[in-house]
Amino acid sequence: MSNNTLPTDQTGATILPDPRQETVPRRIGAFFAQPVVIVWIIFVLMFPLSRIVSPSFPSLGQLESTLILGLFLVVVAFGQGFVILTGGFDLSLPQTIALGAFLTGYLANTGWPVMGAIVAATIGCALIGLINGLLVAYAKFPPFIVTLATGSILGSVLLGVSRGTPAQPSPAALSSLFSGKESFLGIPTPIWALVIFALIAYLIQMRSTIGRRTFAVGNSEIASRVAGVPVSSTLIIVYTFAGISSGLAGIMLLGYSSGADLNIGASWLLPSITAVVVGGSAIRGGAGSYAGTIGGALLITVLGIDISAAGFSEGVKQILYGVIILIALIAARLGKDAGAART
Amino acid sequence: MTISTISARRRRIPGDLVTAVVIFVVIYSLLLAIAPFERNLYSFSNFVLLMMPLAVAVIGTSTVLITGGFDLSVAGTLGLSNVLATVLTSAYPDMGVPITIGILGLGLVVGLFNGVLIVLLGLQSIAVTLASYICMTGVALILLPAPGGSVPIEFTTMFKLSIGGFPAALGALILLCLLWTYLRRTRFGATLFSIGSDRQAAVISGMPVRATEVGAYAFAGVMYAIAGLFLTAVTASGDPNAGFPFLLTSFAAVALGMVSFRGGKGSAIAAVFGAGSLIALPKLLFGLRIQDFWSGAILGITILLALSLPLVSRVAIRRRRPAVAAVTDTRSRKDLADVE
Numbered sequence: 001m002s003n004n005t006l007p008t009d010q011t012g013a014t015i016l017p018d019p020r021q022e023t024v025p026r027r028i029g030a031f032f033a034q035p036v037v038i039v040w041i042i043f044v045l046m047f048p049l050s051r052i053v054s055p056s057f058p059s060l061g062q063l064e065s066t067l068i069l070g071l072f073l074v075v076v077a078f079g080q081g082f083v084i085l086t087g088g089f090d091l092s093l094p095q096t097i098a099l100g101a102f103l104t105g106y107l108a109n110t111g112w113p114v115m116g117a118i119v120a121a122t123i124g125c126a127l128i129g130l131i132n133g134l135l136v137a138y139a140k141f142p143p144f145i146v147t148l149a150t151g152s153i154l155g156s157v158l159l160g161v162s163r164g165t166p167a168q169p170s171p172a173a174l175s176s177l178f179s180g181k182e183s184f185l186g187i188p189t190p191i192w193a194l195v196i197f198a199l200i201a202y203l204i205q206m207r208s209t210i211g212r213r214t215f216a217v218g219n220s221e222i223a224s225r226v227a228g229v230p231v232s233s234t235l236i237i238v239y240t241f242a243g244i245s246s247g248l249a250g251i252m253l254l255g256y257s258s259g260a261d262l263n264i265g266a267s268w269l270l271p272s273i274t275a276v277v278v279g280g281s282a283i284r285g286g287a288g289s290y291a292g293t294i295g296g297a298l299l300i301t302v303l304g305i306d307i308s309a310a311g312f313s314e315g316v317k318q319i320l321y322g323v324i325i326l327i328a329l330i331a332a333r334l335g336k337d338a339g340a341a342r343t
Numbered sequence: 344m345t346i347s348t349i350s351a352r353r354r355r356i357p358g359d360l361v362t363a364v365v366i367f368v369v370i371y372s373l374l375l376a377i378a379p380f381e382r383n384l385y386s387f388s389n390f391v392l393l394m395m396p397l398a399v400a401v402i403g404t405s406t407v408l409i410t411g412g413f414d415l416s417v418a419g420t421l422g423l424s425n426v427l428a429t430v431l432t433s434a435y436p437d438m439g440v441p442i443t444i445g446i447l448g449l450g451l452v453v454g455l456f457n458g459v460l461i462v463l464l465g466l467q468s469i470a471v472t473l474a475s476y477i478c479m480t481g482v483a484l485i486l487l488p489a490p491g492g493s494v495p496i497e498f499t500t501m502f503k504l505s506i507g508g509f510p511a512a513l514g515a516l517i518l519l520c521l522l523w524t525y526l527r528r529t530r531f532g533a534t535l536f537s538i539g540s541d542r543q544a545a546v547i548s549g550m551p552v553r554a555t556e557v558g559a560y561a562f563a564g565v566m567y568a569i570a571g572l573f574l575t576a577v578t579a580s581g582d583p584n585a586g587f588p589f590l591l592t593s594f595a596a597v598a599l600g601m602v603s604f605r606g607g608k609g610s611a612i613a614a615v616f617g618a619g620s621l622i623a624l625p626k627l628l629f630g631l632r633i634q635d636f637w638s639g640a641i642l643g644i645t646i647l648l649a650l651s652l653p654l655v656s657r658v659a660i661r662r663r664r665p666a667v668a669a670v671t672d673t674r675s676r677k678d679l680a681d682v683e
Contacts, residue, residue, distance in 0.1 A: 142604035145594060145650065148595060149595075149598075152595075159639070274477075282467070283470045315484030315485035318478065319478050320481075321477050325477065326471070326475075329471065333464055
């Protein structure tokens with residue numbers, strides 16, 4: 001498009017002086033211009049920078065709590081990012097998180113084995129995703145408003161069904177697993193969960209058939225259809241995965257906070273979108289990487305920890321969040337322009 | 344020439360407006376039928392005041408939506424406008440008018456900021472407006488860390504003025520709708536719709552695409568600021584998170600107003616009726632003694648039903664009048680092609 005204004009020239013000049021020749025420094029430049037790499041570099045730089053806000057930082061404890069707290073955002077951002085990759089949005093995420101947490105707590109407290117409760121809750125959340133997917137794929141309703149409506153219905157049903165029941169306490173096994181007090185091989189269990197989830201999610205989004213189809217659908221639904229990609233079933237599977245990941249996040253949050261009320265998911269909707277955007281994904285779909293999203297999620301988490309440690313008020317915290325999103329957007333834009341200038 | 348034909352064609356298809364009005368009339372007359380205490384001028388006046396914040400906000404939301412963009416800054420500008428009005432009027436009680444003008448100016452500046460970033464830098468509208476929403480919530484939280492504050496009565500009465508029992512707010516809403524109808528027929532309006540249906544074509548045909556797109560966000564910003572002022576008048580207090588509910592309700596209202604989420608189609612006036620439906624619905628459920636917590640479910644179902652109306656009518660038209668089928672068919676195929 002006609003957006004090659006001043007900023008393009010600047011990066012073009014600094015990072016890629018002559019686009020015609022492929023040399024080693026230029027390749028390194030192109031590597032560092034990728035949004036994924038930028039996010040991870042900023043994330044790593046945050047640790048030494050943390051010293052500004054507190055003399056006790058950076059520390060191993062800070063890294064540990066970043067990873068433990070980051071787990072939830074890494075999980076919800078996978079589902080949100082997968083849906084965004086197709087060009088959609090999942091606004092039913094908060095209520096699906098609440099369903100996962102509530103159902104697990106409720107079933108476990110009525111005598112179900114913990115594992116059974118977790119499986120049942122995950123299936124329940126997968127069903128919500130399935131309904132979203134069916135409405136988007138077959139009725140062709142805009143995802144934004146479909147998930148808004150299903151979220152509204154689900155939240156209301158949860159409120160109606162659970163009326164009078166106080167917050168669900170977490171089963172003891174789940175609490176010990178996700179509260180961060182237990183360790184395995186010297187590493188807290190939530191960090192193991194983070195690594196395992198990130199690995200599986202990465203394989204699904206970046207290495208599997210369904211992942212590739214998702215990229216295709218996000219780039220052009222029409223072209224995918226012509227090329228023989230099963231668009232409808234891809235959309236349905238993507239939304240189902242989103243439901244499952246929200247549900248898992250709900251189950252983990254139930255364990256972490258050793259109890260859950262129905263508002264447990266409310267604060268995760270905007271961060272989930274933020275993590276995806278900061279991670280360099282295109283909000284209209286078709287481009288993005290889960291490695292970037294993980295970087296975005298962890299960056300937001302460490303920022304949150306630093307901002308809290310610095311004793312900033314909630315207001316300043318919000319402003320910083322907003323500014324960081326803007327910087328990430330502009331950086332991604334410049335990186336893209338630099339990439340475009342190269343070819 | 345081209346512009347006049349475009350707007351003439353638009354004027355002849357008010358289908359979305361008719362549907363939105365019918366939905367509203369059905370809900371509101373059901374409400375009047377079951378709730379006798381709603382059948383007087385005082386209740387009507389209250390209803391209008393209650394729907395004002397949402398009704399004005401959706402004029403902005405739908406204008407941006409018509410260009411094919413998403414404006415999430417509605418929640419931020421509305422909340423900040425509410426907090427600023429509260430903080431400033433309690434500090435300077437007799438400065439009501441300058442404060443109002445200042446807040447409208449703030450809405451304009453925020454809208455311009457969004458528009459410039461989106462159009463000139465080519466950033467994604469939903470992401471930019473999400474960021475500015477979060478920033479403005481931050482500013483609101485610094486100005487007023489917790490809900491509260493007191494708004495002087497002179498300020499609230501300025502917005503709750505009533506003339507012979509009729510709320511002046513209704514007059515303001517009608518004026519805004521007339522303004523929108525006028526804008527729609529200007530070059531600005533024609534460009535607005537062209538950007539939404541085919542941006543490339545609008546650029547090629549020499550329309551002022553960039554200026555119009557920035558203008559759409561600026562116009563929307565002013566609408567959100569007005570909505571925030573009316574919210575302040577209704578609640579007579581400030582809340583830094585006052586905007587958050589509007590993030591979802593404004594898009595729900597737009598859906599009930601049958602505005603296309605793909606751009607190029609829709610009417611802000613229909614969206615205002617959508618807002619009316621959205622405000623009347625919980626009242627109706629209350630009148631029917633349906634418990635409060637089901638209202639979310641019924642809202643969701645109503646939205647899904649409203650979304651399926653175009654599908655149903657398309658099928659019905661195709662069955663009844665085969666001659667029209669060809670036309671409808673190309674339209675639906677165009678819809679398909681519009682999917683990003």
